[in-house]
Amino acid sequence: DVPSGCTCDAGHSGSITASSTYPYYSGSCSAVACPASSTGDSAAAGCTCDAGHSGSIRAASTPPFYSGSCNAVACPASSTGTSVASGCTCNHGYNGSITATGFSPFYSGSCSDVACPASSTGTSVASGCVCDAGHSGTIAATTSSPFYSGSCSAVACPASSTGTSVASGCVCDPGHSGSIIAANTPPFFTGSCNSAVCPASSTGTSVASGCTCN
Secondary structure, eight states, rough: TTTOOOOOTTTEEEEEOOOOTTTTTTEEEOOHHHHHEEEEEEETTEEOTTTTTTEEEEOOOOOSSEEEEEOOOOOOOTTTTSSSSTTTEEEEEEEEEEEOSSTSHHHHHHHEOOOTTTEEEEOOTTTTOEEEEEEEEEEOOSSTTSSEEEEEEEEEOOTTTTTOOOOOOOOTTTTEEEEEEESSTSSSSSEEEEEEOOTTTTEEETTEEEEEOO
16 A cells, blocks of 8 residues: 555556645655667556567566667678668679568568579679670679679681681681680680681692692
8 A cells, every 4th residue: 555655557657645635645656767779658558679679677665677688680691781681782783682670580572693604603692794705795793683783795716717606616727727715814715717828739829718739
């Protein structure tokens, strides 16, 4: 009863003092609001950590009349941002999304590394892709679909050779000797096709341009 003393319930702040006039006490006990990063009617009624936060809030009888806290969860691997609650963006070269939730691990989704595109080789776009032999160009990681920029283009067969591209194979033209081999550095092939000289007892600039018997 009031004369023997009243203590505010857990989750409430204030005090009750006995008085000689109606209602024979003064003061009150007020429910404490849920702290930052939590939601609920009051600490006494129960607070739930906001999405993207871990922890718990429990009503207490001493200031601040609750214990515990709700802490922002860090952005997961392969993503960047202040916290899950404030938003995470997948790193360059990664595809996916991260969404805050109210249950462990307090986010859903993931960021997956994107495979190197056609005509390039590498573990993933994020770790780096190199154009295949016989191709020119570059691949750079980005944060927007398809999560890379650039391309690797097949290099045309050089002079005096025939074929779809260096990568698919080039054959020296008739009257030329040599070979063309795909390479990873400019001009993205090695070798050449050289005009064969006119043989003995014939005259001309080369076999390719024509030789006339003496």
